[in-house]
Amino acid sequence: MSRILKCLPAWLFLLCFAPSSPVFSCPVCFGNPNSSMVHGARAGVIFLGGMIYLLLMGMVSVALYWMMRARKLAALEESSNQQQHGKSLPIA
Numbered sequence: 001m002s003r004i005l006k007c008l009p010a011w012l013f014l015l016c017f018a019p020s021s022p023v024f025s026c027p028v029c030f031g032n033p034n035s036s037m038v039h040g041a042r043a044g045v046i047f048l049g050g051m052i053y054l055l056l057m058g059m060v061s062v063a064l065y066w067m068m069r070a071r072k073l074a075a076l077e078e079s080s081n082q083q084q085h086g087k088s089l090p091i092a
Contacts, residue, residue: 032038
């Protein structure tokens, strides 16, 4: 077991920095750039990018909604505390 652990960094280095060959490329990469496979791959990348964008924008909108809701609740609590202590509310 210790022999495997001693050789592991060397294998990882060779795996990461070994020169690649065309054998490892996908069939889409060395095919016709106007083929339907390439168009489908591009459409898939655009679709997945759009889905990620929509997900992130949804998360931002929920965070903004919570922030506005917290401010409204804090203002409501402050106004109710002022009314309980007999202070008048400022007229806006």
